[in-house]
Amino acid sequence: MLRPFLTLIVSHIWNCRLVDCQADTSDLQLRLCGGGRACAGRVEIYYSGSWGTVCDDSWDLNDANVVCGQLGCGYAVEDEIPGLCERSNGQIWLDEVECSGTESHLWNCSSEPWGEHDCVHEEDVSVKCSDHRMLRLVSKDDQCSGRLEVQYGEIWGTVCDLAWDMDDANVVCSQLHCGVAVSVPRGAYFGKGTGIVRSDVFECKGNETSLWDCPRSLGTLHCNHTSDVSVICSGKHRPRLVGGKDRCSGRVEVLHGDEWGTVCDQYFSLLDAGVVCEQLQCGAVNATPGVTHFGRGSGPVWKENYHCQGNESRLVDCPVLPRDQMSCSHGNDAGLICSDEVWSLRLINGDSRCDGRVEVYHNGRWGRVQDSAWNINDSNVVCRELGCGSAIFAYNSSRYGESELPVWVNDVQCEGNETQLRNCRTSTLTQISNDVGVLCSDHLQLRLSGGGSTCAGRVEIYYSGSWGTVCDDSWDLDDANVVCGQLGCGYAVEDKIPGFCGRSNGQIWLDEVRCSGNESHLWNCPSAPWGRHDCSHKEDVTVKCSEHKEMRLVNGGRRCEGRVEVWYNGTWGTVCSENLYTEEAGVICKQLECGPLARIEYDAKKYGKGSGPIWIDEMKCSSHESALWQCQFDPWGQHNCDHREDAGVSCKDLVADDHDDPESKVIDYPGCQFPMDGGADDLLMLTVAGGDVDIGGESGMIPCFQSLS
CATH class of the missing domain: 3.10.250.10 (SRCR-like domain)
Structure with a gap:
């Protein structure tokens, strides 16, 4: 035992x-x-x-x-x-x-x-x-759209599209972290696959986290690779519409990483909305209802201030202006209703929504219009349908680039009085012809020129094919506020800035502008008719907006040495030296085009204490930035410093070294340097950064003439 x-x-x-x-x-x-x-x-x-x-x-x-x-x-x-x-x-x-x-x-x-x-x-x-399962979308260059392929164990195969719908596609997009489903085009849209065609019938509700979580049955579908499922997702870091009656209406949300957030309606323009509708393949914009029309979102309210031009195909392609002073909450969530029409029209690859190649939205996809005899009558109908006035030019060449989209319409024959292009006689037969384009009279653009940033300078409007200026007759702060708001540049801090370098020699498009201040576009304000004025270019309007940022060095005796000061939100302020190291100071010299850094001056010892706000503290630059405000730092105006810690730098000023020619006389004031070698009376701009210099009774930004020899 x-x-x-x-x-x-x-x-x-x-x-x-x-x-x-x-x-x-x-x-x-x-x-x-x-x-x-x-x-x-x-x-x-x-x-x-x-x-x-x-x-x-x-x-x-x-x-x-x-x-x-x-x-x-x-x-x-x-x-x-x-x-x-x-x-x-x-x-x-x-x-x-x-x-x-x-x-x-x-x-x-x-x-x-x-x-x-x-x-x-x-x-x-x-x-x-052996029961390992994967899925992927296969296309030439996009991981978030393509032919759906699934792997069971070792074997990849495609899926039959006869029982496939948008709910199934939404689960695929979510599982791949590719946003939401935009379209499920039929007929092996991304090409025929190889191997097994699986006849599984997925019955997803759309809220599952994985395709394998959906109810599934082994179908009796008889498919070949001409019926391979195709899926187009909105993509990574892309938009979706939530809470509407369908996928083409709802609260605008954008994906960053794995987190969805909302967009502030105060900064969401019709041009931004048009790009979202296009990216989601939902036609054109019907409305942008505000005041949480689709309910309040959750999660973050993203800080991006999109500034789309209207010709982008994806929201991520739009320029983004920083909105440093965030004032939005979920009470300001943007909403959008797209047309989701079977037929819509757009102009693409131009400089605005009223300029570009003509494309038609049909059967869930954009396609081209081609015509070998495209004329001004056809173009007038396009401009009228888009609300873009009348046609200035009709193009039947590759002015806007050749598209690879399918040809939906060929051989257009309009009388010129039709309200929509589809009311004209057309052909769907493929012929040898060219893509067509249009420039409409309401192709309008606005910019600020010559002020050192996109948010300051001379007001210029692109109209009727050329850039022109605005006369200052009747101009006031309300007009300037409309300009700043339209450009996404905040509000106006100065409505007239004298002394900008050079004069325009183009058209003067607007005069006697009288805005109330709440218009969305400058051309919506009352004014004299386009091109009618009694002005000269010395009366051209200039504006400086709150989002305009500048930098200068003061009290150093030359342009590239002194106390660091930054213009933000309408006033000059200083930078705290507490965390100013070589990388940060090097960016300052780079931004001012002053060559490499020579030395850092801490604690206002050499260049004195500044006044006003201390704008920047706790900086961290990588040295690759081109401007100081591209670095990481605490929110504007938040700091634990006083003016005894104002930062100063001295740069090597290689540009100035190039002027050390005894034959060339150089006037050198703080913040202003230019050679005085005679010549024509060309107007220059002299920026007196020190603020204490007075020339000819003027200080600050003054006109200087090269004839002062």
């Missing part, structure tokens, strides 16, 4: 090496890490309150089979797969695992005691099982 008892004890002691007799196996868990791939990835075990890995010493297919079996994933098809997950930095729980292949749990196999190993994480084990 003693021998069997001793044998049992020895056997138990041996098995203690396998699983640690003190371990409570009731809390043990097993998983495969692989970014949502439940049956493939790095082997991880939850033990003693944390997840850890398994070392590959002695690991083989028997061990991998136990993992797959325990997870209900079939059998192992690969026992080591490099590169499925980022490297782990946690515990390594098991080493020298030796399974027979029949165990029900990995921790029933022989191994070293828990946590004892001689491994590093490069030796972490990974496994692929």
